[in-house]
Amino acid sequence: MGAEIQLELTRVANEAAEPVVIFEHVSIGFDGIPVLEDISFSVKPTETRILLGPAGVGKSVLLKLATGLLRPDTGYIYLFGQEITELAEDELLQLRTRTGMVFQEGALFDSLTVRDNVGYQLMERGLPADEIDRRVHEALRFVELEHTYEMLPASLSGGMRRRVAIARAIIDQPQLILYDSPTGGLDPVTSTTIDELIIKERDLYGTPALLVTHRLQDAFTMSTHRYDIATSKTVPLPKGQTNSNTSFLVLHNTKLIFDGSVEALVKSDDPFLKKFLA
Amino acid sequence: MPFAFDNLDTWAKRMLLAIQEYTVFSWQAVANLARTPHYWSDIITQADLIGVGSLPIVVLTGFFTGGVLALQSAASLAQFGAQSQTGRFVSLSMIRELAPVLTGLMVSGRNASGMASELGSMIVTEQIDAMRALGTDPMKKLVTPRVLSTVIMLFLLTIVSDSVGTAGGAAVAVFISKQNSTQYFDSAYQALVYSDIAQGLTKPLFFGFIIATVGCYFGMKTTGGTQGVGRATTQAVVVSSVLIIFSDFILSRAMLWIFSGF
Numbered sequence: 144m145g146a147e148i149q150l151e152l153t154r155v156a157n158e159a160a161e162p163v164v165i166f167e168h169v170s171i172g173f174d175g176i177p178v179l180e181d182i183s184f185s186v187k188p189t190e191t192r193i194l195l196g197p198a199g200v201g202k203s204v205l206l207k208l209a210t211g212l213l214r215p216d217t218g219y220i221y222l223f224g225q226e227i228t229e230l231a232e233d234e235l236l237q238l239r240t241r242t243g244m245v246f247q248e249g250a251l252f253d254s255l256t257v258r259d260n261v262g263y264q265l266m267e268r269g270l271p272a273d274e275i276d277r278r279v280h281e282a283l284r285f286v287e288l289e290h291t292y293e294m295l296p297a298s299l300s301g302g303m304r305r306r307v308a309i310a311r312a313i314i315d316q317p318q319l320i321l322y323d324s325p326t327g328g329l330d331p332v333t334s335t336t337i338d339e340l341i342i343k344e345r346d347l348y349g350t351p352a353l354l355v356t357h358r359l360q361d362a363f364t365m366s367t368h369r370y371d372i373a374t375s376k377t378v379p380l381p382k383g384q385t386n387s388n389t390s391f392l393v394l395h396n397t398k399l400i401f402d403g404s405v406e407a408l409v410k411s412d413d414p415f416l417k418k419f420l421a
Numbered sequence: 422m423p424f425a426f427d428n429l430d431t432w433a434k435r436m437l438l439a440i441q442e443y444t445v446f447s448w449q450a451v452a453n454l455a456r457t458p459h460y461w462s463d464i465i466t467q468a469d470l471i472g473v474g475s476l477p478i479v480v481l482t483g484f485f486t487g488g489v490l491a492l493q494s495a496a497s498l499a500q501f502g503a504q505s506q507t508g509r510f511v512s513l514s515m516i517r518e519l520a521p522v523l524t525g526l527m528v529s530g531r532n533a534s535g536m537a538s539e540l541g542s543m544i545v546t547e548q549i550d551a552m553r554a555l556g557t558d559p560m561k562k563l564v565t566p567r568v569l570s571t572v573i574m575l576f577l578l579t580i581v582s583d584s585v586g587t588a589g590g591a592a593v594a595v596f597i598s599k600q601n602s603t604q605y606f607d608s609a610y611q612a613l614v615y616s617d618i619a620q621g622l623t624k625p626l627f628f629g630f631i632i633a634t635v636g637c638y639f640g641m642k643t644t645g646g647t648q649g650v651g652r653a654t655t656q657a658v659v660v661s662s663v664l665i666i667f668s669d670f671i672l673s674r675a676m677l678w679i680f681s682g683f
Contacts, residue, residue, distance in 0.1 A: 207550070212553055212554065232558065233558070236553070236556045236558055237556065239553065239554055239555070240556035242554070244551070244554040244555075246547045246550065246551055246554075248546065250546060250547040250550065250551035251548075252548055252551070253546070253548070263555055264555050264556065267458075267555070267556065267557055311555075
């Protein structure tokens with residue numbers, strides 16, 4: 144009962160709080176070809192938004208727009224309440240230190256060890272080496288890869304690289320995490336491990352997140368599972384229940400065609416959504 | 422015919438855009454020298470990779486070029502009874518022209534390609550985006566240290582090439598042409614004036630800047646996956662080599678004019 148009240152309180156607080164990311168009528172194209180048109184949505188604190196859509200629809204582009212790695216042709220993007228479309232790169236770099244991003248293939252620096260990759264942001268801030276070591280160990284423990292501390296990215300498997308990338312993204316306690324297809328190209332077992340880590344991060348730290356995927360299974364796992372602290376495992380929610388902080392966005396043909404809960408997504412009459420979910 | 426003009430028009434626009442981008446890119450690389458943070462450890466690492474790493478090829482090139490100059494000039498000079506001037510010919514040619522240009526071309530072949538392929542690979546594997554996402558400016562972290570290190574190290578490598586080239590000429594003059602070593606070094610030393618040294622040591626500063634900025638520019642503008650990395654590498658070497666030779670002509674002309682009164 145206490146947990147339900149807590150959840151409800153979080154939901155109410157969430158609705159009142161200012162979103163960490165806001166897209167207002169954002170459009171972008173490359174070489175005259177529109178990729179995203181008139182995209183509007185927001186990500187509230189503690190909210191996880193899962194961005195679905197077929198491959199090549201512009202999901203990764205949208206994620207890069209959210210953190211200012213790309214600039215839109217039209218529209219406005221707000222990150223932590225600051226309008227970023229016209230922001231100077233120096234100011235954007237400062238703002239980005241408050242976010243964590245997991246890239247499609249991990250994007251680990253291949254000439255640095257796992258320790259230096261994970262602790263990169265801390266090293267850039269000039270923290271003492273023992274403080275960095277402690278926090279790197281902590282982050283690697285979270286993704287269960289402490290033994291890779293001294294290894295180079297080239298000697299890690301694809302799944303391990305994604306987990307190290309997650310450790311790098313969360314080490315500085317970001318206020319927003321962006322996941323770009325974190326399970327793309329991985330086998331089902333490894334994908335499940337990654338999904339569990341994302342759920343664990345969501346339920347333990349409540350960091351708002353924007354997650355891009357084209358795998359429906361990942362999306363539904365996020366919505367229908369929770370992290371159980373007592374058993375340190377991801378467990379399914381009771382039948383019929385879904386995580387109230389997890390909602391969906393669907394992109395199709397340059398447009399955002401759905402923005403809502405998993406229940407609304409499943410019940411949608413949109414022909415594309417029906418086909419996509421089938 | 423209209424198609425040919427259309428293509429010419431597109432090509433010209435593309436060239437102008439590339440020149441504009443390169444100018445802005447180079448300016449940013451220089452301007453970052455005055456902005457924090459400064460990546461001193463990266464500057465030292467790059468200086469080691471570019472300078473110490475290029476030392477063997479610069480020594481070999483310099484030595485044999487000096488040797489060939491002595492070999493060719495000794496035969497020609499002997500026809501006029503001026504074989505004693507071999508040292509003068511070698512030192513002037515090496516210090517004013519050949520050491521800066523050859524060292525520049527060698528370092529360009531080795532390092533402009535290395536920079537383009539390294540940064541290009543980082544672009545296609547999203548490592549540059551990851552760096553930006555982590556709050557680091559890749560221009561400050563990757564480009565500026567390479568530019569500064571290349572300028573400093575090419576200057577020093579040219580001095581090495583000057584010395585080794587003169588020594589190579591001496592080796593040929595003494596052991597093959599059977600000249601007197603004191604005469605060779607005396608003529609080599611007497612021939613040199615302040616403007617020769619100034620010319621020879623000003624050029625590598627420009628060449629180093631060209632090598633690093635061109636290499637980094639093509640690397641950072643890489644598109645099209647691994648094939649794009651290969652293309653960027655080739656373009657970096659070709660463009661930097663041509664620019665070195667072109668700027669050598671301009672610099673020689675300018676410095677002959679500047680030092681005409683000396």
